[in-house]
Amino acid sequence: MFEDSQNTGQAAFDNSDGLLSVPSEIPVADTDDLNTSIDPKAAADEAKPLALKWIDNAILVLNSCIRSLAPDAATNIQAKVGFPIVRRHFHTDTKANLRIIESNYQTMRRYLCNSVHIFRSVNDETASRDTLGYFQPGGPLVGGYVFTMRSISFTSHYPMLGPNCKASVIIHELAHYIDQRMGHAGGESGPAYDLSNFETAINNVHCYQNFAIHATPPFMDERYGMNRPNV
Numbered sequence: 001m002f003e004d005s006q007n008t009g010q011a012a013f014d015n016s017d018g019l020l021s022v023p024s025e026i027p028v029a030d031t032d033d034l035n036t037s038i039d040p041k042a043a044a045d046e047a048k049p050l051a052l053k054w055i056d057n058a059i060l061v062l063n064s065c066i067r068s069l070a071p072d073a074a075t076n077i078q079a080k081v082g083f084p085i086v087r088r089h090f091h092t093d094t095k096a097n098l099r100i101i102e103s104n105y106q107t108m109r110r111y112l113c114n115s116v117h118i119f120r121s122v123n124d125e126t127a128s129r130d131t132l133g134y135f136q137p138g139g140p141l142v143g144g145y146v147f148t149m150r151s152i153s154f155t156s157h158y159p160m161l162g163p164n165c166k167a168s169v170i171i172h173e174l175a176h177y178i179d180q181r182m183g184h185a186g187g188e189s190g191p192a193y194d195l196s197n198f199e200t201a202i203n204n205v206h207c208y209q210n211f212a213i214h215a216t217p218p219f220m221d222e223r224y225g226m227n228r229p230n231v
């Protein structure tokens with residue numbers, strides 16, 4: 001959830017295959033927490049189908065809304081359901097803006113399908129260094145982060161998260177990954193979120209996870225993420 005747009009260039013990743021101080025298949029010796037033996041990237045791979053399902057539903061709903069705005073469009077139930085959900089999270093209903101949102105989800109989907117080259121596990125030392133000390137093994141939960149635009153990093157906290165939270169974190173980090181302007185202004189919920197305009201919402205990573213979940217049957221406004229780490 002920590003993101004940092006600073007780019008340290010190639011050098012920081014030259015040893016990316018050697019980051020783990022112990023091989024990942026050997027449990028960390030100073031703890032008996034079983035989760036520490038689960039590889040974070042493997043856990044993200046397991047959560048990927050749910051994230052993909054949510055993104056696909058977001059794209060489906062957005063395209064239904066876009067099609068319904070054509071001059072001779074027939075009434076379409078998906079758009080009828082979809083418009084209130086788009087307005088709820090992205091505060092817009094114009095064709096041009098819907099296309100921008102749809103295009104962002106398409107970009108996220110492409111990277112998710114190519115995640116074998118983008119997802120990486122980081123050990124605690126690397127996670128702490130990349131997040132300027134924010135990540136601590138026993139500190140606040142930090143499931144993943146985008147440090148440079150080269151990769152999405154998953155920490156030792158990630159495997160402990162619930163299945164919906166895991167998938168939500170993937171969408172959150174993909175949103176950071178596709179555009180350095182993406183941040184947290186507007187938040188995940190509350191008055192700032194509800195009163196956002198389109199310009200704020202389009203650059204708020206939380207809107208992407210929230211909308212994609214809401215656009216998935218049964219169309220509930222469930223806000224999964226680090227505020228509900230166990231779900």
Ligand SMILES: [Zn+2]
Nearest residue numbers: 001002003205
């Ligand atoms: Zn974030």
